[in-house]
Amino acid sequence: MIKIPLTVVGAEQLKAELQRLKSVDRPAVIAxxxxxxxxxxxxxxxxxxxxxxKQGFVEGRIADLEGKLSNAQIIDPKELETTAEGRIVFGATVQLLDLESEEEVVYQIVGxxxxxxxxxxxxxSSPIARALIGKYVEDVAEVQAPGGIREYEVLDVKYL
Incomplete structure (x- = not known):
């Protein structure tokens, strides 16, 4: 089975949605x-x-969520700080500088x-995340965007 990466927050959101579907939506549809x-x-x-x-949709979503959660690899970004040491990995929050527009952006790489x-x-699995994975502070990542190649300089990496 293919493991599906999820942050702790993401896993909790999926669990909450699953609980709501089972305890609220499913009984409402049956009624x-x-x-x-x-x-x-x-x-x-x-x-x-x-x-x-609607019942078909609810049951399908329940099955989908149960499948994702059973195959989930839950990653806590806070625990990555010691092992990643400034490297961009799944769950990291990165501060970037768009070298063309000089605009700063902050992204967290999630499932x-x-x-x-x-x-x-x-x-x-987005193009920008794939280009960033493995980079360090001060590295430049080239991202293939619809308008051409965009370059981002990595300003900071945090594990929140």
Whole structure:
């Protein structure tokens, strides 16, 4: 089985979503199906069809989350500080300088399910993260972007 890297925070978010799906969403869908069934003829019952479709989505998401969590390799960035020693690895938070625009950005490299650019979290499989992995402070990473190659200088690496 392929291990799926997750930060501790990301794993907790997936566990919380799974708990909500099992304890709130699943019972609500079951109740909606029962309510729709009580209306009689199921062949032309739009409420029943919608509830069954929602049930399929909820059950699919539960199975997806359970699979990801069972194959998860949970990595705590705080524990990496002693082993990584300034090297960019999964879970690291990096401060970068875009050499073209002179703009500073901060990203944390996280698992695919945790990525959220608005929160400064980029997927480990993104082009920028792949270019950064293994670099140190003052290294320059070249990233193939849609508009051409972008260069980023690594200003700082933290393990938060």
């Amino acid at each position: 909606a199906i029962a309510e729709a069934r009580s209306h009689g003829d199921l062949s032309e019952n739009a409420e029943y069809d919608a509830a069954k479709e 695919d399910d945790e990525a959220n650019l608005k929160e400064g979290k980029i997927s480990v």
